[in-house]
Amino acid sequence: MTSITLTAEEQALQTQIEAQLKDIWEKHNKRIDVRLLLNVLAAQCHALHMSLKSRGLEPRHNKYMYQNRGVPPTDVEFYRHIHPAEALLKFINDTSANDDPIDSTMGHEFDFNVFSRRWGYRDTFRLTRNPQGWHVAFMNSGQSDKDGRPHLFELLDGENINYPRALPGYFGWLWDCAKENGLSHEEVQNAINELADWVSECERTSPAGVFDAFK
Structure with a gap:
């Protein structure tokens, strides 16, 4: 100091x-x-x-x-x-007191574990935070923007996993917070866990019965 x-x-x-x-x-x-x-x-x-x-x-x-x-x-x-x-x-x-936080999770990989009704357990999507947004890996790999578009949602749709309409905005917000606030790996992972739990709850509570053949 x-x-x-x-x-x-x-x-x-x-x-x-x-x-x-x-x-x-x-x-x-x-x-x-x-x-x-x-x-x-x-x-x-x-x-x-x-x-x-x-x-x-x-x-x-x-x-x-x-x-x-x-x-x-x-x-x-x-x-x-x-x-x-x-x-x-x-x-x-302290001449460093007003320094901007350091973006410390660029290139880090995170687990996005969401429940799938199709399989009855949680699927694990690997999200790597990079300058373009998130690199997403599951059955195949692809690049998404900060909001997770398009690849993350193509994969979720491919698995017939329902998710909240606002989810892309939350992913974008998290990406920006990680940069602007210098979030740690643990903080980003915990935030992704919250999003995964939200998706899982949406998936678990999806309408059943007559709707089973819909999605």
């Missing part, structure tokens, strides 16, 4: 920002209007940011912070919010 040694002027700004944040949170929790306080906070954070930048120590923020604020951190408007101000203080204490 690497912290930044501040100048006397920067230390004064840091102290002011800490006090301002405390005051804002207290008033916010009491539902008191804090817009004027946020204006002061923005000016203080902007001054500290620009001072550090002039010394070659410009603070870094997470990608989502840049996206959410909609303006660069050199714009005073960037800091007219509690969260970027708090992130600025975190950066001073």
Whole structure:
């Protein structure tokens, strides 16, 4: 962990920002209007940011912070919010605090175990996460996009396995979360297990009787 040694002027700004944040949170929790306080906070954070930048120590923020604020951190408007101000203080204490998570499961293989009424047990589909989405292997192998289309669903349909209509969106969401949040192998596998249980429940509760010959 690497912290930044501040100048006397920067230390004064840091102290002011800490006090301002405390005051804002207290008033916010009491539902008191804090817009004027946020204006002061923005000016203080902007001054500290620009001072550090002039010394070659410009603070870094997470990608989502840049996206959410909609303006660069050199714009005073960037800091007219509690969260970027708090992130600025975190950066001073640890220059890696705001680094984006590392996508650590690229190329990892996961098991997607779903119940099949046809066979009466769970089939295991092998999903390998790659830049294009998911490489899927079962009876044969093929590439799918982040949503699992087309190959995963071609295989499920080929086995007459029913699944929720929203399943592709969940697979896409998981792929993006693994990248943006740096999910571990275990976290991705656990999430896939949840999706597999969802599919299995859908498959088990599919209409029977007269519908047996349908699917």
